[in-house]
Amino acid sequence: MKVPFAPPRMDQKVIDEVSDTLLSGWITTGPKTKRLEKELAQYCNVENVLALNSATAGLEIILRWFGVKEGDEVILPAYTYTATANVVIHCGAKPVFADIGDDFNMNAANLKSLITPRTKVIMPVDFGGLPCDYDAINNIVKSESVKSLFVPQNDIQQKLGRILVLSDAAHSFGAVYNNRKTGILTDITVFSFHAVKNLTTAEGGAVALNLPAPFSNQQVYDYLCIYTLHGQNKDALAKMQKGNWRYDVIEAGYKCNMTDIMASIGLVELSRYDETIAKRKTLTQKYHDEFKKFDWAILPPSETSTAETCYHLYALRIKNCTEVQRDAIMQKMFDKDIAVNMHFIPVPMLSFYKNLGYHIMDYPVAYQTYCSEISLPLFYNLTDEQQQFVIATLIESVTEVLKK
Numbered sequence: 001m002k003v004p005f006a007p008p009r010m011d012q013k014v015i016d017e018v019s020d021t022l023l024s025g026w027i028t029t030g031p032k033t034k035r036l037e038k039e040l041a042q043y044c045n046v047e048n049v050l051a052l053n054s055a056t057a058g059l060e061i062i063l064r065w066f067g068v069k070e071g072d073e074v075i076l077p078a079y080t081y082t083a084t085a086n087v088v089i090h091c092g093a094k095p096v097f098a099d100i101g102d103d104f105n106m107n108a109a110n111l112k113s114l115i116t117p118r119t120k121v122i123m124p125v126d127f128g129g130l131p132c133d134y135d136a137i138n139n140i141v142k143s144e145s146v147k148s149l150f151v152p153q154n155d156i157q158q159k160l161g162r163i164l165v166l167s168d169a170a171h172s173f174g175a176v177y178n179n180r181k182t183g184i185l186t187d188i189t190v191f192s193f194h195a196v197k198n199l200t201t202a203e204g205g206a207v208a209l210n211l212p213a214p215f216s217n218q219q220v221y222d223y224l225c226i227y228t229l230h231g232q233n234k235d236a237l238a239k240m241q242k243g244n245w246r247y248d249v250i251e252a253g254y255k256c257n258m259t260d261i262m263a264s265i266g267l268v269e270l271s272r273y274d275e276t277i278a279k280r281k282t283l284t285q286k287y288h289d290e291f292k293k294f295d296w297a298i299l300p301p302s303e304t305s306t307a308e309t310c311y312h313l314y315a316l317r318i319k320n321c322t323e324v325q326r327d328a329i330m331q332k333m334f335d336k337d338i339a340v341n342m343h344f345i346p347v348p349m350l351s352f353y354k355n356l357g358y359h360i361m362d363y364p365v366a367y368q369t370y371c372s373e374i375s376l377p378l379f380y381n382l383t384d385e386q387q388q389f390v391i392a393t394l395i396e397s398v399t400e401v402l403k404k
């Protein structure tokens, strides 16, 4: 039996919606993208959401909008996908990595010691869909002692008057913290709709704006629409209106808009997203029930007193496992045609970052987590039979590898 890792849920409904767009005469950013933005905003209970072609673009655009540049520092967890760190490098700033706690998320307790007068942004990552401890993080950036360290270098930074909290919620669309969904938990939240994410548009992402007064989120949204489309003051659809051809460029903007083709996939995905989460929760519960019998199993956190994940990953950890043993377990799964995965190789272990002088031993929890983690197949159409096979094979593989 073959078990894939996380194929997207593509069916006739998606095909119909995409066909409708393809044949509508308008395939790039237009009515469907705008509808998706509105529905996303409603879902997260924020005023404005901007849809883009990736989460990576969203994170970078916001860093650039906030004026992050050479000499600045951005704090992010060592345990994330490289996109979170790469965008900091693109802006010429320095990534400052935080170690994680045993919930895979950035440890808010260490955060204060990493903040300097150069810190401009904190980018927490909601690993596997579980929201970070945002009360703790928001309280730190809003505390007088931390605010007094902040050195604003432009009007936007002056207006905020403190470190910006930009959450990388690539995994956590629909997750809940203190009874509120992600999107409204920090100043700005970025979602990913990449093909393997819970809600997909093939590639894609979105930026949820929740800036405090005196910011107008509508104004920031309007500006970002221009900034992500060459800095041009009219989009293609507006230019199409009869006689409305003349445009201006107010700055050298970027090009990372979402297309209506992508948005059509997203509209269908969003319309049944609660069902998606419910199914993923059931599958997660099944894994929990089977693995909790074994003392080698460290189950991924899915619910805490304040948060509930959106069940993006089933990130199992094997107690006291070495990197070599983990690789051996993964190989046994591959040998049985089960696609497992590993989230993540900590960023400081990757050549580019190692060469910049980062050292994984400075992030011991990230390293131990890396050595012991295996992500199991988790997707809407995973059958009972397939899941049983994954469970039995995993138990057998771990038992064999650990007894050597």
Ligand SMILES: *Cc1c(COP(=O)(O)O)cnc(C)c1O
Residues within 6 Å of the ligand: 053, 054, 055, 056, 057, 080, 081, 083, 084, 125, 168, 170, 171, 191, 192, 193, 194, 203, 204, 205
């Ligand atoms: C997938 C992912 C991203 C990047 O998302 P894209 O939409 O592919 O740009 C960023 N951060 C994390 C943690 C991710 O898993």
